[in-house]
Amino acid sequence: MDVDLLEKTEIRIEGIVTEGTNLTELAAVAAAVLNLPPEKLMVIDVRPDQVAFDVLLPTLRAEDFFGSERDLLDAVVKVAGVRLTAQAAVHSAGILGAIALDRDEAAAAIERSTRMGSAIRANRRPRVVVFPTGFELEEGRIEDTNTPYLVKLFSQAGFVAEPGHVLADRLESLTSGLEGAASEAGLIVTTGGVGAEDKDFSVEAIERLDPDAATPWLVRFTRGQGRHVKDGIRIGVGEWGGCLLVALPGPHDEVRLTAPILLRGYKERWPKAVLAERIAEAVRGKFRTGGPGHAGHDHAGHGHHPHAHAHHHDSGAAAPVGAVTSEEGAAS
Structure with missing residues (x-):
């Protein structure tokens, strides 16, 4: 199910520390988790305990990012020079905030949205x-x-x-x-x-x-x-x-x-x-x-x-x- 990001395309990982990290590699690893082409996700900001990415697409498939927080953290920590603190988490405004849902909540949300979309299309x-x-x-x-x-x-x-x-x-x-x-x-x-x-x-x-x-x-x-x-x-x-x-x-x-x-x-x-x-x-x-x-x-x-x-x-x-x-x- 495709969802419109409504121009809210920033993803932030907080509680992340980088040292000599290749940011292109970091973005590519994160993009793979979200099933994105590597050129469609870029690092736009790095701070002492935070990295921000920008999604360069207007829409994403819900199945590709709903409930993906754990997978995203597990993937980026394997990149050379990356360390995660105990408080590491993924944050985003808008629909991308669904990244932080747990897997059961994500599955239920996708199912509800799919049913709702089907009902709307059937009656329109x-x-x-x-x-x-x-x-x-x-x-x-x-x-x-x-x-x-x-x-x-x-x-x-x-x-x-x-x-x-x-x-x-x-x-x-x-x-x-x-x-x-x-x-x-x-x-x-x-x-x-x-x-x-x-x-x-x-x-x-x-x-x-x-x-x-x-x-x-x-x-x-x-x-x-x-x-x-x-x-x-x-x-x-x-x-x-x-x-x-x-x-x-x-x-x-x-x-x-x-x-x-x-x-x-x-x-x-x-x-x-x-x-x-x-x-x-x-x-x-x-x-x-x-x-x-x-x-x-x-x-x-x-x-x-x-x-x-x-x-x-x-x-x-x-x-x-x-x-x-x-x-x-x-x-x-």
């Missing part, structure tokens, strides 16, 4: 919000055909679906827009902004909120060719505070191709990696068969009108994932 009609992205829509240059289509599709499937405002092509704007809507929705879908140009940030916004988001490639490019500043086109599926976040391409034919897959995956609660790969494979399949949205199309653009993006990046610069480019062929 899921809300879906669709956000178009891009300056073309902000300025009224093209028609948004994606949002009405997606809202209608999810509404007919029994969800409360509604359009969101146009999100600007800026990483901060996209991230804050997703974060703000996630507390009131079960699913957020963005269209456009998944390409390889310097104005495409939909996938990166999801990765900011969920570093473990699934982001499979659709097409690979040679970075620096034309306007490409990234290695290719990806879609993204992540989670934030219990809300599923999905970044779809902008071309309308690709939205129509992938939306039924998204609808089924959301209804059946597919894991995000499975959902992302099935969406990606549908688009790759269209590339391989030379459909109207071939690899020369601009997913960087927001192409919500079928022809709005036809003039964009150089044709022949892209290859569907799994295809062999001329460079790769020459090297093989």
Whole structure:
């Protein structure tokens, strides 16, 4: 069960004495106890009888830290130069304070929270919000055909679906827009902004909120060719505070191709990696068969009108994932 730390991410061990201790090793040992990647926990303060760590993630699994105080103390004392006093203890504000629960209390708390979450989800009609992205829509240059289509599709499937405002092509704007809507929705879908140009940030916004988001490639490019500043086109599926976040391409034919897959995956609660790969494979399949949205199309653009993006990046610069480019062929 994932829990939101609500920005209270500091963990303090009191009654700890260090002498010549490697702080990187200390943080890595503590991270392993909490089932965190070593780079997601860092030492931020050392005092004569205290060490403070900061968790560099917005959410953690309750099972990974509830009742873990004894394990954490037993692990850090094995690091060279660390000594614990008889009063050694772990303290934290907010939900991380559950580290100090004993094992029975922790198990009971997780079970209660899981039951409560299941009951809430069972009695709440899921809300879906669709956000178009891009300056073309902000300025009224093209028609948004994606949002009405997606809202209608999810509404007919029994969800409360509604359009969101146009999100600007800026990483901060996209991230804050997703974060703000996630507390009131079960699913957020963005269209456009998944390409390889310097104005495409939909996938990166999801990765900011969920570093473990699934982001499979659709097409690979040679970075620096034309306007490409990234290695290719990806879609993204992540989670934030219990809300599923999905970044779809902008071309309308690709939205129509992938939306039924998204609808089924959301209804059946597919894991995000499975959902992302099935969406990606549908688009790759269209590339391989030379459909109207071939690899020369601009997913960087927001192409919500079928022809709005036809003039964009150089044709022949892209290859569907799994295809062999001329460079790769020459090297093989």
